[in-house]
């Protein structure tokens with residue numbers, strides 16, 4: 001479970017990072033809105049814990065930008081007691097929930113669980129092929145209910161293959177999904193990513209087959 005924490009208060013930054021890590025969350029923590037935005041553009045997270053009063057770029061701007069890109073990941077905003085206007089604005093901008101500081105860590109965890117459940121039901125983000133389940137929103141891949149670690153490129157390739165499971169997908173179709181692959185080396189890059197994915201799917205009941213001259217096919221064995 002990957003969490004992005006955006007909080008500029010030193011104490012909360014350290015306390016929340018530590019508490020979340022101790023509870024088994026994979027946490028990336030940043031102190032400015034600019035860093036939060038950069039992290040959201042480069043990584044996939046299951047949930048965002050967002051302080052609204054952030055230096056660099058305001059939390060409401062980070063949230064507005066995230067939603068304008070069509071991102072449906074759950075967001076919990078954290079505001080000061082007197083920040084009623086902020087809270088309303090945050091909810092209007094698409095936050096799923098809010099917490100008023102100071103809050104109890106157990107309450108944060110409960111809200112996180114609720115937000116994650118809602119996002120699970122509210123948005124069709126699960127794709128399934130045999131023992132393989134992908135949360136297309138967070139990029140979290142479960143194989144036999146165990147989380148596997150995927151890079152963003154591996155996620156994109158697997159998503160493309162899963163969306164067309166049982167059918168052949170050409171390298172060109174895969175490349176079209178990844179905008180930043182350099183043209184000359186992209187066929188090779190696809191092969192490398194597929195090779196790595198195969199290793200991660202080894203010994204499971206689902207496999208990626210090469211269809212010579214055409215592309216790849218993901219199917220349950």
Ligand code: CA
Nearest residue numbers: 008051053054
């Ligand atoms: Ca703050």
